[in-house]
Amino acid sequence: xxxxxxxxxxxxxxxxxxDEALQAIKYNADGLVPAIAQQYDSGEVLMxxxxxLPSIRETLQTGxxxxxxxxxxxxxxxxESSGQIQLLKEIRIDCDGDTLLLxxxxxxxxxxxxxxSCFYNIIRNNHLEIGSEPLIDPETLYKQS
Amino acid sequence: xxxxxxxxxxxxxxxxxxDEALQAIKYNADGLVPAIAQQYDSGEVLMxxxxxLPSIRETLQTGxxxxxxxxxxxxxxxxESSGQIQLLKEIRIDCDGDTLLLxxxxxxxxxxxxxxSCFYNIIRNNHLEIGSEPLIDPETLYKQS
Numbered sequence: 001x002x003x004x005x006x007x008x009x010x011x012x013x014x015x016x017x018x019d020e021a022l023q024a025i026k027y028n029a030d031g032l033v034p035a036i037a038q039q040y041d042s043g044e045v046l047m048x049x050x051x052x053l054p055s056i057r058e059t060l061q062t063g064x065x066x067x068x069x070x071x072x073x074x075x076x077x078x079x080e081s082s083g084q085i086q087l088l089k090e091i092r093i094d095c096d097g098d099t100l101l102l103x104x105x106x107x108x109x110x111x112x113x114x115x116x117s118c119f120y121n122i123i124r125n126n127h128l129e130i131g132s133e134p135l136i137d138p139e140t141l142y143k144q145s
Numbered sequence: 146x147x148x149x150x151x152x153x154x155x156x157x158x159x160x161x162x163x164d165e166a167l168q169a170i171k172y173n174a175d176g177l178v179p180a181i182a183q184q185y186d187s188g189e190v191l192m193x194x195x196x197x198l199p200s201i202r203e204t205l206q207t208g209x210x211x212x213x214x215x216x217x218x219x220x221x222x223x224x225e226s227s228g229q230i231q232l233l234k235e236i237r238i239d240c241d242g243d244t245l246l247l248x249x250x251x252x253x254x255x256x257x258x259x260x261x262s263c264f265y266n267i268i269r270n271n272h273l274e275i276g277s278e279p280l281i282d283p284e285t286l287y288k289q290s
Contacts, residue, residue, distance in 0.1 A: 007266055007275060008258045008283075014275045021266065021273040036181055036190060043188025045181060048244040060268065092264040092276070095256050099193040101264040111240050113153045119237040119246040121152055121166070123205065128166040130152060130159045131237070138153075 004097035022056060026098040032068055033100055037110065040089040040103040046110035047118040049076070051100060056091070063088050065104055082141045084108040114138040149242035167201060171243040177213055178245055182255065185234040185248040191255035192263040194221070196245060201236070208233050210249055227286045229253040259283040 003024030007016060027033050032050040039046055049067040051059070055075060058066045065086035069076035079085030089103040111118040114134030122131040148169030152161060172178050177195040184191055194212040196204070200220060203211045210231035214221035224230030231249040238245055256263040259279030267276040 004266070007273070010275045012275050012278045016273040018268060018271055018273050021268075034179055034193065036193065038190055045183055045190065045246055048179065048181065048239065091268040093266040093268070093273070094193065094263040095258055095260075095265070096263075097266075099263075101190050113240055115240075118239040118241075118244075120240065121149070121238040121242075123163060123166075123236040123238070126163055128152070128161040128163050128238070130155045130157050133157045 002097075004093075004095065008095065021093065021097075022053060024097055025053070025056075025093065025100075026096065027052065030070075032070070033098060035067065035100040035102050037065065037086060037102045037104050037106070039106055041105075044117055045119060046086075046104070046106055046116070049078075056100070059088055059102075060091065065102060078110075079107065082108075082112070084110065084141070086110070109135045109141070112138060112141070114141055147242075149238075149240065153240065166238065166242075167198060169242055170198070170201075170238065170245075171241065172197065175215075177215070178243060180212065180245040180247050182210065182231060182247045182249050182251070184251055186250075189262055190264060191231075191249070191251055191261070201245070204233055204247075205236065210247060223255075224252065227253075227257070229255065229286070231255070254280045254286070257283060257286070259286055 025033050031052045035051045036048050037046045052068045055066045055068050065078045065088055067076040085107050086104040092101040109116050114136040115132050120132045122129050170178050176197045180196045181193050182191045197213045200211045200213050210223045212221040230252050234248040254261050259281040260277050265277045267274050
């Protein structure tokens with residue numbers, strides 16, 4: 001039986017082998033799985049990005065979130081250029097093993113525009129409306145020192 | 146300039162054409178975009194699924210969330226077989242237009258296992274641990290009447 005199928009009927013508190021779980025994740029053809037980052041205390045959804053198995057392992061080991069950048073085709077240690085890191089609180093995997101939810105503590109803005117969350121484009125009254133202001137000017141965020 | 150690039154520096158409250166926004170969304174090669182569903186009041190992340198442009202338009206029109214099922218290759222009007230519908234409160238689009246966040250009011254469980262959220266597999270103490278119990282027996286959820 002598929003690993004995640006076998007966890008469906010398990011009781012709360014039941015434990016399974018972590019390595020088996022990580023290998024049973026349904027990575028796509030590029031070896032990637034979508035990962036939603038949520039601020040652990042406020043519940044705000046900050047961003048969605050992609051991880052591969054090595055980036056999940058690194059994140060668990062270091063406690064700092066590491067994604068895989070599809071545009072740059074390299075590891076993306078969140079905050080390495082902006083200083084706005086994500087400390088990992090918990091990783092959750094969904095029922096069919098094809099999406100991750102990362103509970104994080106985000107330093108400053110998660111978004112490259114300087115906003116706390118990337119989800120600032122809101123559909124409202126038949127328009128798209130900008131829902132928030134930057135916390136930090138993005139020019140400052142990525143300036144060369 | 147790319148549509149979503151043009152919204153980056155806009156002030157809070159600025160408005161853009163909705164149809165232009167919906168068409169500028171970065172659908173993947175299958176015409177799909179990932180959509181995160183979050184319970185609007187508690188902030189709980191319930192599930193992630195996929196939408197195409199017609200399912201987004203239908204969702205906005207009806208106020209009930211309609212996904213595209215990749216496994217069944219058809220529209221998936223959430224709750225049509227289980228009765229556990231998602232009423233739409235708001236759709237948000239992320240900074241680069243490649244992910245949606247749906248704020249919803251979920252009737253009962255979002256997960257096919259009968260749990261409120263699909264993210265019940267928790268990495269904890271070097272194990273995978275089951276984090277919640279079903280609200281409803283899944284046998285009851287999908288029984289034929």
